[in-house]
Amino acid sequence: MPILEGQGVTKYFGGLAAVSDVDFHVDQGEIVGLIGPNGAGKTTLFGLISAALVPNSGTIKFKGENITGLKPHIICRMGLARTFQSVKVFPDMPVISNVTLGVHFGSRQKVTSAQAAQQATRLLEFVDLSGRATVPAKDLTLVNQKMLEVARALATKPEIILLDEIMAGLNSTEIAQSMELVSKIRAQGITIFMIEHVMKAIMSVCDRIMVLDHGKKIAEGTPQEIATSKTVVEVYLGE
Amino acid sequence: MIQLSWTSIRASKSYLIPGIILLIVLIILAALPTFGSKYSIIFLSTIYMYIVLTTSWVMFSGPTRQISLATAVFFGIGIYVAAILGMHLPLVVMVLIGGLTSAVMALLVGGLTLRLKGVYFTIFTFGLLELIKNLLNWYEVTFTGTRGRFVVVVDNNAIYLYMLAIVVLTLLTAFLIRRSKYGLALQSIGEQEEAAAHIGINVTLMKVSAFAISAFFMGAAGAVMATRWTYIDPFMAFNMNYSFTPVLMAIFGGAGQLGGVVLGAIFFAYLEQILITKYPYYYMLIFGIVMVVSILYLPNGLAGVFQKWRLRTVGGGNAHS
Amino acid sequence: MLVTILDVGIAGLLMGGLYALIAMGLSLQYGVARVLNIGHGEFIMLGALATWSLHTVLGISPLLSLVVCAPAGFILGYILHRTLYKRLMVTSDSPGIFEGNSMLASFGLLFIIQNLAYLIWGTRYKAYSYLAVPVNLGGALFPANSLVTLGFSLLIGVVFYIFLVRTRMGKAIRAAAQDSSTAGLMGVNINFVLALCFGLGVAMAACAGMLISMNYSVFPSMGMEYTVIAIIVVVLGGLGSIPGSFIGGIILGVIGSIVTYFDAGLALVAYYVIFILLLLLKPTGLMGK
Numbered sequence: 001m002p003i004l005e006g007q008g009v010t011k012y013f014g015g016l017a018a019v020s021d022v023d024f025h026v027d028q029g030e031i032v033g034l035i036g037p038n039g040a041g042k043t044t045l046f047g048l049i050s051a052a053l054v055p056n057s058g059t060i061k062f063k064g065e066n067i068t069g070l071k072p073h074i075i076c077r078m079g080l081a082r083t084f085q086s087v088k089v090f091p092d093m094p095v096i097s098n099v100t101l102g103v104h105f106g107s108r109q110k111v112t113s114a115q116a117a118q119q120a121t122r123l124l125e126f127v128d129l130s131g132r133a134t135v136p137a138k139d140l141t142l143v144n145q146k147m148l149e150v151a152r153a154l155a156t157k158p159e160i161i162l163l164d165e166i167m168a169g170l171n172s173t174e175i176a177q178s179m180e181l182v183s184k185i186r187a188q189g190i191t192i193f194m195i196e197h198v199m200k201a202i203m204s205v206c207d208r209i210m211v212l213d214h215g216k217k218i219a220e221g222t223p224q225e226i227a228t229s230k231t232v233v234e235v236y237l238g239e
Numbered sequence: 240m241i242q243l244s245w246t247s248i249r250a251s252k253s254y255l256i257p258g259i260i261l262l263i264v265l266i267i268l269a270a271l272p273t274f275g276s277k278y279s280i281i282f283l284s285t286i287y288m289y290i291v292l293t294t295s296w297v298m299f300s301g302p303t304r305q306i307s308l309a310t311a312v313f314f315g316i317g318i319y320v321a322a323i324l325g326m327h328l329p330l331v332v333m334v335l336i337g338g339l340t341s342a343v344m345a346l347l348v349g350g351l352t353l354r355l356k357g358v359y360f361t362i363f364t365f366g367l368l369e370l371i372k373n374l375l376n377w378y379e380v381t382f383t384g385t386r387g388r389f390v391v392v393v394d395n396n397a398i399y400l401y402m403l404a405i406v407v408l409t410l411l412t413a414f415l416i417r418r419s420k421y422g423l424a425l426q427s428i429g430e431q432e433e434a435a436a437h438i439g440i441n442v443t444l445m446k447v448s449a450f451a452i453s454a455f456f457m458g459a460a461g462a463v464m465a466t467r468w469t470y471i472d473p474f475m476a477f478n479m480n481y482s483f484t485p486v487l488m489a490i491f492g493g494a495g496q497l498g499g500v501v502l503g504a505i506f507f508a509y510l511e512q513i514l515i516t517k518y519p520y521y522y523m524l525i526f527g528i529v530m531v532v533s534i535l536y537l538p539n540g541l542a543g544v545f546q547k548w549r550l551r552t553v554g555g556g557n558a559h560s
Numbered sequence: 561m562l563v564t565i566l567d568v569g570i571a572g573l574l575m576g577g578l579y580a581l582i583a584m585g586l587s588l589q590y591g592v593a594r595v596l597n598i599g600h601g602e603f604i605m606l607g608a609l610a611t612w613s614l615h616t617v618l619g620i621s622p623l624l625s626l627v628v629c630a631p632a633g634f635i636l637g638y639i640l641h642r643t644l645y646k647r648l649m650v651t652s653d654s655p656g657i658f659e660g661n662s663m664l665a666s667f668g669l670l671f672i673i674q675n676l677a678y679l680i681w682g683t684r685y686k687a688y689s690y691l692a693v694p695v696n697l698g699g700a701l702f703p704a705n706s707l708v709t710l711g712f713s714l715l716i717g718v719v720f721y722i723f724l725v726r727t728r729m730g731k732a733i734r735a736a737a738q739d740s741s742t743a744g745l746m747g748v749n750i751n752f753v754l755a756l757c758f759g760l761g762v763a764m765a766a767c768a769g770m771l772i773s774m775n776y777s778v779f780p781s782m783g784m785e786y787t788v789i790a791i792i793v794v795v796l797g798g799l800g801s802i803p804g805s806f807i808g809g810i811i812l813g814v815i816g817s818i819v820t821y822f823d824a825g826l827a828l829v830a831y832y833v834i835f836i837l838l839l840l841l842k843p844t845g846l847m848g849k
Contacts, residue, residue, distance in 0.1 A: 050437060072436040081437070088434035090427045092546050101427055104420045105439035113420070156438050306660050351840060358596060358659050362791060363839050365598075369788050370832035377825045479784075483667050490664075520678040527671025534665045535647055541660045542653045 001064060003028045003160055003191050004049070004080070009058035011041075011048055018044040020215040021058070026160065031182065031192040033202040033223075036212035037235060042195045043085050045212070046162050050082045051075050063159070076106055081158035083149040085165050085195070091138035095129060096120050098137050098148055099155045106156020123151040127181065143170060150181070160191040167198045179205050203227060211235070268403055272396040280399045282512060284467075287402035289488060289504035291409045291460040295453040296485040297500075297544065298413050302425035303446055304545045305353070308482040309364035312371055313341035313454040315477035317461020319375070322388040322471055330393060330401060334462045341458025342451040349450040353443065365482075372477040379473065393466040401463045409456045416449075425449055429545065487530050489544050490537055568817050570697065574706045576813020577713030578768060582786055583793035583805035584720065585764030591800040592737045592757040594655065595645055595662040599670035600790055601783025602677075603633060603762045607769020608778040609677060612686050615773075622690055622770050623708075629766045637762030640669075641755040670783070677780035687777035705774040712771055716764065717806050724802060733757055737800060785828070792835040798848020808846060 002025035011019040019041040026032045034042050047053040049060055051072040060068050067075050090098050099120035103111060111119070124130045127147040132140060137148060146166050153161055167178045179201050186192060196202045202209060203223040211219040211226060213235045219226060226232055272280060292310055300307050317337035324333055352363050416422040427435040428442055436442045465471060484507065491503035507526070514522030534541075582604060589597045607629050614625040645662055652658035691705040724730035735743040736753045744750035768786070772778065793812050797804025812831065819830040838845065 052433060052437070071441075072433075073439050073441045076437055076439040084434065088431045090430045090434065092430055093423075093426065097423060101420075101423055101435075101440070102438045105424060107439070116420075152434075152438060304656075306663075355839060355843065357656055358663075359839055359843050361660075361663070362596070362795065363836065366788065366791070366832055366835050366839075370829065370836065373828045373832065377829055380825060381823075483664070486664060520675040523671050524675040524679070527668045527673075527675065530668030530671065531644070531665055534661050534668065535644065535651075541664070542657045545657075 002026055004060075004062050004193065006049070006060040007058055009045065009048055009060060010056050011044055011053060012056050017215045019048060019055075019212075022212070022215070022217050024210055024217065024220075026191060026193050028159075028191055029186070029189070030207045031186055031194065031205055033206035033209040034193065034195045034212065035197070035199075035202060035209060035226075036218075039214075040212040041215040042212055043164055044215075046082060046164055046193075046195065049162065050080065073105075076156055076158075077108055079107075079157070079159035080162070081106070081153035081156045081160075082162035083146065083153055083164050083166060085168075087142065087145045087149060089137040089140070089145050089148050089152070092136055094134045095137050095140065095148055096124065096133040099123050099151050102152040102155030106158075109157075120151075120155065123155055126154070126184070127151045128177075143174060147181075150185075154185070154190075158190060160193060161185065163192060163194040163196075165195050165197060167196055167201055170198075175201055265407065269400065272399060277395060280395050281467075282508060284395070284399045284402045284464075285508045285511070286501075286504045287399075287406045288460055288464055289484065289508060290406050290500060291402070291456055292481060293485040293488040293500050293504065294409050294413050295456040297489050298409075298416060298456075299446075299449045299453040300486075301489070301544055302422060302429045303449065304429035305357075305446075306361045306486070306541075307364045307450070308361055308479075308486075309345075309348070309367055309454075310457055310485050311477055311479055311481035312364070312368050313345060313457035314461040314464075314481045315368075315371065315473075316341045316344055317458035317463075318465040318468075318471060318476040319461075320458070321462040321465035322476075330397065330463070330466070334401060334405070334459045337462025338455040338459035341461070342455040345451040345454030346447055349447040350443070353446045353450065368477055368479060368482060372473050375473040375477070388472070389470055392469060395467075398463055398467055402460065405456065405459050405463065412452065412456070416452075421445070483530075487533060490533055490541060564821075566697070568821050569814065570702060571820075572814030572817030573810065574702075574710045574813070575816055576810035577710040577717075578771060578809075579789055579793050579813045579816075580717055580806045580809025581713045581764055581771070582768045582790045583797065583809045584717065584802055585761040585768070586787075586790040587761075587794050587797070587800075587802045587805035588733075588757045588764070589761040590794065591802060592733055592740070593641065593645065593754045594659060594740075595641075595666065595758065596659060596791075597758075597761070598663060598666040598787060599673060599783075600666075600761070600765055601785065601787030602670050602673040603637070603765035603783075604769040604772065604786050605677060605778070605780060605783040606673065607633060607766030608773040608782065609681050609686070609769075609780070610766075611770040611773045612688060612778055613681075615688050615690065616686075622774050626767060626770050629770060630763045633766030634759040634763035636759075638755045638759035640762075641758035642751070644669075645758065646751065646755070674780055674783065681780060683779065685777040685779045688773070690774050703775070709771040709775060712767070716767060720764075721803065721806070729753075729756075737802075789831060792831050792838075794845075795835060795838055795843070796845050798845030801845070801847040804845060804847035 005025040007023050009019055009022045009024075010017060022045060034045070036042055044053065048055050051067070051070055055068060058068070059066055062075065062078060062080055065078070067078070090101070096117070100116045103116040103119045121130070121133070124133055127150055129144060129147055129151065132144065137145065140148060150163070150166060163182070167175050170178060175198055182192060182194070182205050194202075194206070206223055209221065209223055209226045210217060211232050218235060219229050219232050221229070268283075271283070292314065296307065296310050299305075317340070320337040320340050321333050324336065328336075348367065352360060355363055416425070424435065424440050424445055427440065428445060432442060465476075468475065488500055488503035488507065491500075491506075510525060511522060514525070582600070586597060586600045589595050589600070610629050611622050611625050614620040614628070615622055644665060648661050648665060649658055652661050691703070691708060693704045694701045695704050695707055724734060732743065732748045732753050733756070735746065735748060736750060736757070740750055740754070743753070789812070793808040794805050796812060797806070797808030812834070815830065815834070816827045819827045
């Protein structure tokens with residue numbers, strides 16, 4: 001049984017269908033990629049899953065339970081976390097507080113302040129931000145803010161994490177580091193569903209890839225299959 | 240008055256010395272009715288009232304960054320509760336009921352409207368004040384045939400001690416909230432609400448509860464202060480001043496810190512005392528001028544109230560140098 | 561029966577015209593300059609009391625005194641924006657903070673203006689009689705001054721609408737209302753336009769004050785009621801839409817007239833209830849973005 005699945009998911013903004021009748025599934029332990037041209041509806045789909053948005057029709061199930069219509073904080077506590085394409089750290093708080101918040105509120109366990117601080121420190125090490133723990137989050141570079149978002153999301157002890165373009169704007173060294181981070185996350189037993197534009201990263205890291213265009217799913221398969229699919233190539237070249 | 244600065248408290252690495260100083264100050268203040276003049280008792284009561292209103296206002300609007308102009312509503316509810324019940328119940332009960340009624344009102348109102356963004360919420364709270372004022376007035380004129388009620392008279396020392404108790408409770412609550420993870424969550428909601436919801440924070444619950452807690456203290460203060468006016472009507476009880484003055488004092492205080500709030504409260508209370516009986520219009524005129532000048536020239540203004548709300552209390556202080 | 565409907569309907573239009581006028585002024589100030597001017601009603605009050613003074617002391621007809629009051633209001637508003645609100649724009653970190661600060665500053669202005677008025681004019685209600693002759697419209701009697709008020713409001717509304725839609729400056733204003741920074745980049749002298757709009761808003765308030773003084777008694781604390789009505793109308797019409805404020809004003813006036821027919825004290829309450837329902841159900845109002 002897939003850990004995350006959706007059927008017929010549709011979202012209209014005004015008259016425009018941002019996401020149109022999309023079926024998808026992510027199995028436990030997989031790394032699934034979500035690609036497509038700009039405006040294809042990828043971030044919208046993530047928003048529908050995390051309940052930032054409410055679908056016009058369709059159902060989304062997490063761990064077998066219907067989560068359509070639940071509030072974001074409930075879904076988070078059930079074990080689904082996400083990062084945001086337009087980075088949403090808590091700017092006026094120290095970096096470590098961003099993470100301790102995730103520890104305190106993101107899962108069903110109760111922790112003391114000391115334990116939370118410990119967990120947060122470990123998470124900052126995990127994403128290589130230990131040196132910036134007391135800096136206000138707004139003073140971080142964009143790249144580091146993205147890492148902070150990942151740490152914060154991981155703090156909620158998710159079973160699946162939705163990563164939204166964490167590699168945007170990175171140079172090749174940084175991309176390689178990100179890819180490693182993704183592997184490390186998987187090694188913790190966390191399923192990953194990720195949106196990316198950096199093709200080489202997606203192709204090498206993902207088990208399976210889904211392609212959206214104009215709100216519709218147009219292809220799905222292994223990186224091999226996707227790379228050689230005519231439909232996909234046309235969609236990308238035709239832009 | 241001793242200027243309390245959170246950084247100095249933290250720097251001393253223990254709360255022992257500041258705690259002792261606070262305790263001494265508290266004992267002196269509590270004993271004041273025995274040796275102070277009637278004038279100073281009344282004057283200090285007014286100051287306490289402003290401190291309570293300002294601190295409660297900051298308690299909610301500081302972290303969440305939603306400017307509420309409903310302070311006068313909750314204060315007025317407390318006043319009205321005292322007016323309606325006053326003759327039959329002891330002051331303690333009245334204060335509690337006043338506070339609770341305001342809190343319940345805040346829960347209702349907050350539940351409905353805290354999802355309104357930015358200026359809409361502020362305008363709503365402003366409109367709420369006018370609505371309640373006119374509704375009560377219409378009700379009193381149409382049904383009870385009176386306009387205004389008489390409040391039971393309570394002696395000034397009692398008012399003073401009750402207000403002192405409420406001040407201590409309010410300040411304590413504000414302090415504890417700031418240091419707790421609840422306060423951190425509130426701040427995260429104000430900084431980036433969507434992300435806060437996505438890391439497991441029940442945004443609605445947090446906002447509404449903070450709103451209700453702050454309303455409780457406003458209502459409690461209203462119930463006590465009502466006994467000072469012997470006669471009240473809806474227009475006196477629900478007065479816009481009590482919504483805007485706390486905001487001004489918070490700005491004056493620069494991030495709603497205790498020292499500044501106290502100074503601001505003393506300044507305005509003093510101004511009020513001198514001018515209000517003989518030259519009420521000059522008092523309000525000066526008030527307006529001070530307000531405009533403060534907003535124009537005080538370095539942090541509203542932004543300072545929001546951004547520095549928690550920073551000074553917990554660890555973030557050094558991050559900013 | 562028909563007479564009653566006519567009575568209530570036309571009274572509603574009279575009220576509505578006035579509401580439309582005061583709301584348009586506020587809408588200009590908030591929609592373009594992003595200043596929620598809580599002191600709007602005080603400028604109305606100034607216009608009203610100034611008109612009263614000019615009439616009772618110098619015998620100048622209210623309509624004529626408009627020639628003085630409107631430009632004076634405009635200049636006052638223009639200067640206020642160039643000095644006070646412009647500075648706030650500079651010192652505020654974000655648009656949200658600016659809106660908060662400018663609202664608070666407006667509140668301070670409210671205090672200053674209202675209490676200056678108390679010191680100058682005293683607390684007593686003042687009234688004068690002008691064009692109080694009754695006019696017969698379809699069986700219902702209306703005082704001529706009310707009809708003049710309606711005519712004036714409609715005239716100003718229509719003229720202003722044409723100004724907004726047909727002239728270059730009007731286009732600049734509409735552009736600034738949508739996105740002031742981009743408008744600035746497109747060559748619009750944004751400082752001038754913002755101050756202009758604020759000034760126009762005050763001028764409209766002064767006009768409204770003059771019209772009110774013809775029909776009702778005036779006193780220094782009359783302003784707040786109109787400010788709140790203006791805010792309600794602006795929300796009803798849609799924050800940022802000036803035509804919306806016009807239509808919203810007429811609608812609210814008619815509703816007010818109907819409610820007043822049943823119970824005069826409830827009109828204000830009805831407005832607030834509408835207001836709160838609007839905010840909860842459709843905050844963008846009739847024509848807002």
